[in-house]
Amino acid sequence: MRELLDAGMVSGDLSDAAGGVQAEKNGKIVITFDDGFENVFRNAMPVLKECGFRAIQFIVSGFIGKRNSWDEALDGLTEPLMDEAQIREWLAQGHRIGAHTRTHRRLPSLPSGAMREEIESSKKELEDRFGVAVEDFCYPHGAYDQRVADMVQEVGFKTACTIRFGVNRQGVNPFQLLRMTARRESRGLKHWVRQWKTRGLQWEI
Numbered sequence: 001m002r003e004l005l006d007a008g009m010v011s012g013d014l015s016d017a018a019g020g021v022q023a024e025k026n027g028k029i030v031i032t033f034d035d036g037f038e039n040v041f042r043n044a045m046p047v048l049k050e051c052g053f054r055a056i057q058f059i060v061s062g063f064i065g066k067r068n069s070w071d072e073a074l075d076g077l078t079e080p081l082m083d084e085a086q087i088r089e090w091l092a093q094g095h096r097i098g099a100h101t102r103t104h105r106r107l108p109s110l111p112s113g114a115m116r117e118e119i120e121s122s123k124k125e126l127e128d129r130f131g132v133a134v135e136d137f138c139y140p141h142g143a144y145d146q147r148v149a150d151m152v153q154e155v156g157f158k159t160a161c162t163i164r165f166g167v168n169r170q171g172v173n174p175f176q177l178l179r180m181t182a183r184r185e186s187r188g189l190k191h192w193v194r195q196w197k198t199r200g201l202q203w204e205i
C-alpha cells in the first residue's frame with residue numbers, strides 16, 4: 001500500500017474500473033479483499049487509514065462472525081471472519097462492502113433456483129443489515145460462466161470481480177473485472193506500478 005501511495009495512486013470505486021483509460025491515467029486503484037476476514041479488519045485497516053486509501057471487502061452474508069469453513073478441506077485451517085460490529089466499524093471508516101454469496105458455493109454448478117438464492121439474497125441480507133447499497137459482487141473461487149454473470153446483472157449488481165489477472169481498460173466487461181493479487185512476490189503489480197510511474201504525464205489518450 002505504501003508503494004501504491006508513493007507512486008501517486010488514489011482510491012477509486014469499482015464503477016471507475018470499468019471506465020477505461022481515464023481511470024488508469026488518473027491513477028485510480030481499487031483495493032479489494034475477499035471473504036471478509038477479521039485479519040483484514042485488524043491488520044489492513046490501520047494501514048489503509050495511514051495511507052488514506054479506501055477498500056472494499058466482499059462479505060459472505062451467511063458467515064458473518066463465523067469462520068471460513070469452505071476452505072477447511074484445503075489445509076484443515078480456518079480463520080475468523082468479521083462480525084457485525086466490525087463490519088459496521090469498517091463502513092464507518094469510509095470503506096465499502098460487496099457481496100460474495102451467502103455460503104461461498106461454486107456458482108456454475110448450481111441449479112438456477114439455488115444460484116439465484118446465493119446471489120440475490122446475499123445482496124438483500126447485507127443491504128438490510130447494514131443499510132448501505134451493495135452494488136459490487138465477487139465470484140466465489142473465481143468461478144463463473146455466462147449464466148452466472150447474467151444473473152448477477154439481473155438481480156441489480158453493477159460490477160463483478162473475477163480472479164483473472166490484469167488491468168481494467170476501455171471496453172472491459174463490468175461483470176468480468178480483472179484483478180492483480182498483491183502478495184510479496186506480486187511482480188505483475190510491481191511492473192504495472194513502475195510502468196504507470198514512468199509514463200506519468202506523457203500518458204496518451
Ligand SMILES: [Zn+2]
Binds near residue numbers: 100
Ligand atoms: Zn472467497
